[in-house]
Amino acid sequence: MAISKIPMTDSQALWQRLERYVPRAVSPLAPFIVSEGRGAIVRDLEGREHIDLTGGWGCLNVGYSHPRVVRAVQEQAAKFTHTDCSVIMYEVYIELAERLSRSAPGPSPKKTIFFNSGAEAVENAVKIARSYTKRQAVVVFEGAFHGRTFMALSMTHKARPYKENFAPFASDIYRMPFPNPYRHLMDFKHWERQLLTLVNPDEIAGIVVEPIQGEGGFIVPQEGFLKFLREFTQKHGIVLVADEIQTGIGRTGTLYAYEHFGIEPDLITLAKSLAAGMPLSAVVGVERVIDAPGESAIGGTYVGNPVACAAALAVLDIIQEENLLERAVVLGEYMRERFGQMQQKYSVIGDVRSLGAMVAIELVKDRQSKEPATEETMAVIRDCLAHGVIIAKAGLYGNVIRMLVPLVIKESELKKGFDAIESAIAKVSRSVNG
Numbered sequence: 001m002a003i004s005k006i007p008m009t010d011s012q013a014l015w016q017r018l019e020r021y022v023p024r025a026v027s028p029l030a031p032f033i034v035s036e037g038r039g040a041i042v043r044d045l046e047g048r049e050h051i052d053l054t055g056g057w058g059c060l061n062v063g064y065s066h067p068r069v070v071r072a073v074q075e076q077a078a079k080f081t082h083t084d085c086s087v088i089m090y091e092v093y094i095e096l097a098e099r100l101s102r103s104a105p106g107p108s109p110k111k112t113i114f115f116n117s118g119a120e121a122v123e124n125a126v127k128i129a130r131s132y133t134k135r136q137a138v139v140v141f142e143g144a145f146h147g148r149t150f151m152a153l154s155m156t157h158k159a160r161p162y163k164e165n166f167a168p169f170a171s172d173i174y175r176m177p178f179p180n181p182y183r184h185l186m187d188f189k190h191w192e193r194q195l196l197t198l199v200n201p202d203e204i205a206g207i208v209v210e211p212i213q214g215e216g217g218f219i220v221p222q223e224g225f226l227k228f229l230r231e232f233t234q235k236h237g238i239v240l241v242a243d244e245i246q247t248g249i250g251r252t253g254t255l256y257a258y259e260h261f262g263i264e265p266d267l268i269t270l271a272k273s274l275a276a277g278m279p280l281s282a283v284v285g286v287e288r289v290i291d292a293p294g295e296s297a298i299g300g301t302y303v304g305n306p307v308a309c310a311a312a313l314a315v316l317d318i319i320q321e322e323n324l325l326e327r328a329v330v331l332g333e334y335m336r337e338r339f340g341q342m343q344q345k346y347s348v349i350g351d352v353r354s355l356g357a358m359v360a361i362e363l364v365k366d367r368q369s370k371e372p373a374t375e376e377t378m379a380v381i382r383d384c385l386a387h388g389v390i391i392a393k394a395g396l397y398g399n400v401i402r403m404l405v406p407l408v409i410k411e412s413e414l415k416k417g418f419d420a421i422e423s424a425i426a427k428v429s430r431s432v433n434g
């Protein structure tokens with residue numbers, strides 16, 4: 001009798017082709033191939049459903065394939081997909097620029113310009129800051145992530161995997177500590193003294209800061225730090241850039257996260273959830289600063305693509321009509337409470353931190369020494385993946401689990417996701433504590 005071969009699934013066959021034809025730098029976390037997504041749920045080629053608590057890595061605050069986004073994309077694509085806005089301008093660009101500029105809180109009138117990726121927005125924010133100040137130096141932070149193009153990569157901190165073997169990097173970038181209340185409190189005067197040993201403040205074009213560090217581990221800065229930075233930058237004529245690529249578009253319960261800190265930055269970078277994953281980024285900026293570069297000084301072939309702008313307008317409508325800012329707060333409270341309960345039971349959870357729906361836990365081998373529990377974090381992620389729940393890590397030591405749940409997630413889905421996380425944490429706790 002002939003032995004019948006076990007047929008390869010569609011996902012397995014595609015995975016083989018991925019390994020054969022795509023470089024290994026592209027190494028997806030989830031062990032399946034997606035066929036479709038709705039809300040917070042993705043379905044794989046075999047028909048299994050998974051809960052995506054990474055929200056397409058922070059791009060899907062309005063969820064997968066929101067009908068309104070789909071309609072906006074289809075309608076715009078049927079009209080025209082591209083003109084190059086430096087040749088022919090279109091209404092959706094202007095309307096989106098107006099809505100973002102008007103919705104950014106603070107007394108100064110603002111304007112908005114569009115790009116494709118987060119890194120590109122960061123690069124252009126630096127160009128604008130240099131053009132406005134006629135200075136060169138840029139100050140960034142330990143633990144920062146600003147992207148992977150060369151200026152942005154030079155500003156990004158984590159060496160492996162992002163910077164390994166890619167040197168040389170851009171010059172005139174100075175890195176300063178970011179206050180992390182879980183690990184050490186900062187004396188702001190000391191911070192200022194330390195900066196003076198690196199660079200003359202009067203030569204600094206811009207300080208670029210994530211209001212809450214994303215990739216760095218969802219670090220909500222020590223109280224008063226952003227206000228201190230704002231005063232320091234104002235005193236020295238330095239442009240303050242808030243990189244809101246991960247924190248913006250409703251994640252923290254306000255459209256822009258800087259609103260929580262009582263400051264008005266000069267420039268704000270946006271991307272990720274701005275257009276529900278369509279490639280679109282923006283620099284929103286105080287008029288006198290953002291108007292510094294001359295005509296055609298900044299741009300790019302695809303920047304401000306009309307289909308992506310139409311998607312972004314739909315995103316802003318959805319946030320308003322479905323009360324997603326309030327929803328972010330409610331979801332954040334649920335996640336914080338669940339993680340707080342887990343923290344009481346499992347000593348591997350050293351810290352729970354959050355602002356709105358930007359919630360994370362830091363895993364440590366020992367609460368006293370706070371030694372990062374890197375392998376245990378990966379074990380939790382793998383266990384969740386095996387149970388149909390996608391979560392992502394963060395932090396310099398990869399020992400932080402971060403939640404970027406779509407703000408449209410159903411309560412039952414979030415509960416199911418958290419039950420899977422708790423079960424995975426219980427398992428690693430048993431292994432840590434013997």
Ligand SMILES: Cc1ncc(COP(=O)(O)O)c(C=O)c1O
Pocket residue numbers: 117118119120122145146147148210214215243244245246271272
């Ligand atoms: C704060 C921050 N800045 C910049 C970037 C880079 O964005 P992109 O990957 O779209 O270039 C990211 C991406 O994770 C980010 O979180």
